[in-house]
Amino acid sequence: MDEAAARDVLLVKAIETADQARDVLSEDDRRHASRSARELAQWDATDRKQPLTPALFLHRRAAQVLARLAERKPATAAFFRPRPWGRLAAIVLPFAALLCGVMVDRIGDPHRVDLLSAPLLLMLLWNLVVYLGLLLWPVLRAARPGATRPRLPGWPALAMPFPLRRPPPWLAAALAQFGAEWLRLSAPLQAARMKRSLHLAAAMLALGAAASLYLRGILAQYQVGWESTFLDASQVYRLLSFIFEPAMALLRLPGFTLDQVRALQYPQAAPGSSGALWVHLYAATLLLLVILPRLALAALAWRRERRLAAAFPLDLGQPYFARLCAGLTPDAPACLWVRPYSYRVGDSLRGSLAEVAHGLLGEQAGLVLDASTAYGAPPAAVAPPAGALCAALFPLSATPEPENHGDFLDQLKRAGTVVALVDESGYLERLGPQGAGRAAERAELWRQFCALRQVPMAVVNLADPARRRDDIERLLAPGMNAT
Known part of the structure; x- marks a missing residue:
């Protein structure tokens, strides 16, 4: 999935997650988007002669949902479109650096080539420090394995929309959730984008400085020289030899002598014909030490x-995506296989279990309900249906016991992945309105019990499945119940 598709998918995920009450997108809207997206994705996969993938389906579904919202609530359409501020900044920054490079040597006398030009020397020194930092950074990270990657404040937010009007509350909550998740997931991409822009800007800055030396040399004759309070001619000669040695060695440019350097010390008159040599040396040094290395680093970052x-x-293994993609691929669970323990499920509750299956695995998910296992008896050795997720069903009125309920879960775990569903409907009906506190205590006891068994667990209400929709949707979330 590419960046643009991932952005739409994450935006729709945030909208649907924030709209828990289904006030903006009803269940019918979501099911219609899923059905249409399956057909469109299947057609696309057939045209490309490729298998249908969850990424393609989710992208098509996100487009369907955003189109429906834009049609139903036109005022919100502006919030769904990405803004190219980040890409514009990546283009403007190098050109601004080029302009600064053209102007950098005009800080001094425009008719003079200063051999100890502070802007040019600082430019070379700064780039050498950057290269040293890039070489040492992997070593420093290895020495501090617990160190976190520094955040890039503000840069990923450039991909967010900035319309003038305030979004409605439901959309504001969704955009806040989307922004946090996008900031986390896109950090490596935004870091690479920033590195590419900065390396390219550094190269353009040096290119502008070198080009300015040549362009002004066409229209003016440079006066070449140097002056220093603390350095004498021999020290300046050694410094310039060190700086220009790569250019003289690789590009075979003519060198200079100590006497030549001594003759250029101000306030002595500098030979007018010597300006071209020093312009060539500075430009070649910038080319070798700044422009080419920075362009190479920019190319690596761009790649x-x-x-x-x-x-x-x-x-795409998150519960939200797993429910939407249920049954889409052969390895995705397409059926909820319910194994009740000491709990008989009547016909009136069977439909509620089907809703639980849809909430957990998606609207296409099926339901297989086994006969109840008697208290104290081991589960029947029945092969699970193909593509089924096994769910142990317990009543909340029961107190979890390791030798009974625990053994039942252990036996089911040997056959594959198992989740635990604890139905509170009968217990709440028996306790009445005053029993909510006792029911919460019993539910916490079941959570602790299932956590010790490393089995994901959710409290359900088969009399009113919507009451516990959040628990169902979080059932397979990473890290829940110590899974």
Whole structure:
């Protein structure tokens, strides 16, 4: 999934997650978007002669949902469109650096080439420090394995929309959730994008400085010289030899002598014909030490940027995506296999279990309900249906016991992944309105029990499945119940 598709998918995820009451997108809207997206994604996959993938389906579904919202609430459409501020900044920054490079040597006398030019020397020194830092950074990270990557404040936010009007409350909550998740997931991509821009800007700054030396040399004759309070001619000669040695060795430019350097010390008159030599030396040094290395680093960052933008690191194993993609691929769970323990499920509650299956695995998910296992008896050795997720069903009125309920879960775990569903409907009906506190205590006891067994657990209400929708949707969330 590329960056643009991932952005739409994450935005729709944030909208649907924030709209828990289904006030903006009803269940029918969501089911219609899923059905349409499956058909469109299947057609696209057939045209490309490729298998249908969750990424393609989710992208098509996100487009359907955003189009429906834009049609129903036109005022919100401006919030869904990405703003190209980040890309514009990546283009403007190098050109601004080029302009600064053209102007950098005009800080001094425009008719003079200063051999100890502070802007040019600082430019070379700064780039050498940057190269040293890049070489030492992997060593420093290895020495501090617990150190976190520094954040890039504000840069990823440039991809967020900035309309003038305030969004409605439901959209404001969704955009806040989207912004936080996008900031976290896009950090490597934005870092590569920033590195590419900064390396390119550094190269353009040096290029502007070198070009300015040549352009002004066409229209004016440079006066070449140097002056210093603390350095004598021999020290300046050694410094300039060190700086210009790469250019003289690699490009075979003519060198200079100590006497030549001594003759250029102000206030002595400098030979007019010597300006071209020093312009060539400075320009060649900037080319070798700044422009070419920075362009190479920018190319590496651009390559990483393209790779991350083409394969955005979006975890499609999250419960939200797993429910939407249920049954889409052969390895996705398409059926909820319910194994009740000491609990008989009547026909009136069977439909509620089907809603639980849809909430957990998606609207296409099926339901297989086994006969109840008697208290104290081991579960029947029945092979699970193909593509099924096993769910142990317990009543909240029961107190979890390791030798009974625990053994039942252990036996089911041997056959594959298991989740625990604890129905509170009968217990709440028996306790009445005053029993909510006791029910909460019993639910916490079941959570602790399932956490010790490393089994994901959710409290359900088969009399009113919507009452516990949040618990169902969080059932397979990473880290829940110590899974």
